[in-house]
Amino acid sequence: MTAFGYEVSWFDIFFLLVSMLAVIYYFGISTFSHWEKKGVKFMKPVPFFGNTLYLAMGSQHITDCHQEIYDYFADDAYGGWFANRSPLLMVKDPELIQQVIVKDFTHFYDRGTTVDMKLDPLNANLLNMTGHRWKSLRQKLTPAFSSGKLKLMSPQFNECVDDLCGLIDEKTQKNDLIDVQESMAKLATDVIGSCAFGLQFNSLKNPDSEFRRMGRDIMKTSWRFKLRMFLRIVSDNLPSLLGVKAFNKSKEDFFINLVNDTMKYREDNKVERNDFIQILMNLKKMDEDMQIDPKNENQVILDEKLLAANTFIFFIAGFETTATTLTFCLFELSQNQEIQDKLRKEVQATVERHGAINYESTREMEYLDRVIAETLRKYPIAGSLIRRCTKPWQIPGSKAKLEVGDRVVIPAYAIHHDPKYYPEPEKFDPERFTEENKRTRPPCTYLPFGDGPRNCIGARFALQELKTTLSSILIHYRVTLNEKTKQTLPLKLKPRRILMQAEQEIYINFTKI
Numbered sequence: 001m002t003a004f005g006y007e008v009s010w011f012d013i014f015f016l017l018v019s020m021l022a023v024i025y026y027f028g029i030s031t032f033s034h035w036e037k038k039g040v041k042f043m044k045p046v047p048f049f050g051n052t053l054y055l056a057m058g059s060q061h062i063t064d065c066h067q068e069i070y071d072y073f074a075d076d077a078y079g080g081w082f083a084n085r086s087p088l089l090m091v092k093d094p095e096l097i098q099q100v101i102v103k104d105f106t107h108f109y110d111r112g113t114t115v116d117m118k119l120d121p122l123n124a125n126l127l128n129m130t131g132h133r134w135k136s137l138r139q140k141l142t143p144a145f146s147s148g149k150l151k152l153m154s155p156q157f158n159e160c161v162d163d164l165c166g167l168i169d170e171k172t173q174k175n176d177l178i179d180v181q182e183s184m185a186k187l188a189t190d191v192i193g194s195c196a197f198g199l200q201f202n203s204l205k206n207p208d209s210e211f212r213r214m215g216r217d218i219m220k221t222s223w224r225f226k227l228r229m230f231l232r233i234v235s236d237n238l239p240s241l242l243g244v245k246a247f248n249k250s251k252e253d254f255f256i257n258l259v260n261d262t263m264k265y266r267e268d269n270k271v272e273r274n275d276f277i278q279i280l281m282n283l284k285k286m287d288e289d290m291q292i293d294p295k296n297e298n299q300v301i302l303d304e305k306l307l308a309a310n311t312f313i314f315f316i317a318g319f320e321t322t323a324t325t326l327t328f329c330l331f332e333l334s335q336n337q338e339i340q341d342k343l344r345k346e347v348q349a350t351v352e353r354h355g356a357i358n359y360e361s362t363r364e365m366e367y368l369d370r371v372i373a374e375t376l377r378k379y380p381i382a383g384s385l386i387r388r389c390t391k392p393w394q395i396p397g398s399k400a401k402l403e404v405g406d407r408v409v410i411p412a413y414a415i416h417h418d419p420k421y422y423p424e425p426e427k428f429d430p431e432r433f434t435e436e437n438k439r440t441r442p443p444c445t446y447l448p449f450g451d452g453p454r455n456c457i458g459a460r461f462a463l464q465e466l467k468t469t470l471s472s473i474l475i476h477y478r479v480t481l482n483e484k485t486k487q488t489l490p491l492k493l494k495p496r497r498i499l500m501q502a503e504q505e506i507y508i509n510f511t512k513i
Ligand code: HEM
Pocket: 126, 127, 128, 138, 313, 314, 315, 317, 318, 319, 321, 322, 325, 380, 381, 382, 385, 386, 447, 448, 449, 450, 451, 452, 453, 454, 455, 456, 457, 458, 459, 461, 462
């Protein structure tokens, strides 16, 4: 037989095929000597998929995958494993965790997310930013979350929660089922709309709200998300090399235009509001006045694109996180009526003293703090934390050294469910968070918002939203689990999602008090 003018035999074809398969196979295992070379105990990987085969196939949630790895290294302080072909170190020991995320933070500045900020300008946000540019941006954005700013936002929270109660009343009167995840997502979308954009997104009042639709579309497991996951099996950088964007152009334009139009309206009409966009606009103005050298790599200049990207991250990081936490909390309260009664009594007594639910009154609700802490212990919706080594780091007590680029995973969910720190981990018990009980646990065993300089910047905002919403709901309604959801228990996690969320719909009955 001839091919390209050459005489080829069946043996030549066979040899070529075997060689190609050998090269592909070698590529699939080429990174697997990483931990062995460093003398770090590691989990045996399978070619291409490493230790994340079920995750790649979409049959497992990332949290369950990390739990399996945590259990595999039962008696170890840390262990090596592979997400597809990428080597990662799981750090389990609380002291070591504290070292990575707090004490030796200068060795672990970055999160190590593989995003291409040129391809996806909305990804040029605080969550993904690296090195000194992250530090400069974090310093600029931190004042936006001060307690003073939160206090001023209190009426905005209350307005949205009133709309939520309106929606609950309407649905209850019509005997409609109330899907809490969806209702809380609407609430959280409106809160972010009001507090970040200064706009009324109206998701609670308008079933066809464009913003709720946008939020739902962005968080949905799209074909784009699946394709990027698939390409990552070959290489983390392949989606970017092939130009497969994280967000489609229409969603990107929607957000960039929304931010630009809002800013333009305010500048033209000399309108000032108490929200994140205003704070970012003021920072942008300060940057322009200071005339920072654009070539200075240690500084980040807030321009229109960066401003849109960071308002976008407040939207993304701010609505599903709080909505899902509220859903899990209401689910637990509906299953634990005694805890619900005790909490309601505290809310009623505090509101009687203060005359309203606001920043000051919710600060006094200690039992509410404990209920929220226990919800975030049992359901730390981000699941795990991640850090990228930015300066070589000797693993304490070992000869192994992490090099720049090595990534570390801290399995918050598995730690929160380890009976060593939380006996009977599946039990919902707010008493774990009395001051006395908190002191019995080592540091870094409670990480729903992360820890150290790179922790969640929105934690106080989120907690205020959770407190306002829960206290308002409990003062007006008793919550019980609807039969339809009872039949689907126990709760399962939706696979192919970054954040934790229940796979089944959670329907709650709200009975007026
Ligand atoms: C219950 C609600 C929330 C939870 C459980 C949560 C959890 C987290 C976690 C675990 C991290 C990573 C921390 C680390 O790596 O140490 C994080 C980072 C972040 N969160 Fe949240 N979050 C919540 C709400 C919010 C809200 C409301 C906002 C903004 C309005 C927000 C904005 C961010 C940002 C911008 C980062 C990146 C911070 C940085 O890299 O400097 N989060 N969040």
